[in-house]
Amino acid sequence: MSDLKVRKIDFQFPDDIAFQWNPGNPYWGNFVNYATVIAPAFERYFIKATRAAMGRISSPAVALDADLFCQQEAQHSKHHLAHLAMLSRKYPELEQVRRDVLSSYEHLFEKESEDFHLAYSAVIELCFGPLAKFVVENRDSLFVDADSRIASFILWHLVEEFEHRNAAIDIYNDVVGSYWYRLKSAPKVIYHIFTIDKIVRQGFKDHVPHEPGKVGPSESILCISKTPLIQQLKLLYELCCTFLPYHNPNNIQQPEWVTQWFKDEAAGVDMRAYYSN
């Protein structure tokens, strides 16, 4: 019996949501808009890699989690695409940026081995444990005057990233198993992420107007600058720890807010506008 639950929450992204939906911390708003362009492509890539490797998974428990992991990622992707469709209705050229990101991942899938795809998935998914914890714990500094619908959608996504934080590394360890291969693959993974970042940054620069006197739509470098420095250093340390050989994401302590989110969702609370600040 797995702890992972596939939740089909009916998030809505109507046109009254502003492109910059987080005016009190626009850098974070931009970062989330970036993520919404990139995430559907890498979530699809992870799902394809995991589904392709399904026959090679020997542990029934890992196989069950792998299936639920794919289903959760598919839900994330679905809602990122809906959010992105709303952004693209405002600036239609963003659709081409989405396609460029997707084709980069499709090319990677063709070019690299199944083991590499699983290593890529493990390297990235391992980052989501510390990242999800960081965002939840610093939510009030990150989401400032935020549209509650987007903030709640992102927090849902991260709560589930926290929930399935062990899935990708368990799949990798079951199927590939080599720590050194994962470590060796990491620079290539990071390089690919930088390539994608460049595509999206340029796309936002080219296609979304920069209002004078305001933070530009492609500026996200300061996205965590409003959080305490100690929290930023802790995040950096915890991200570095994900590269250690025996790092176990399940040992990352679950924030109380996440526990409460699970309880409320199970009790039938409407999670679509759960968080507001």
Ligand SMILES: [Fe+2]
């Ligand atoms: Fe996801």
Ligand SMILES: [Fe+2]
């Ligand atoms: Fe994930």
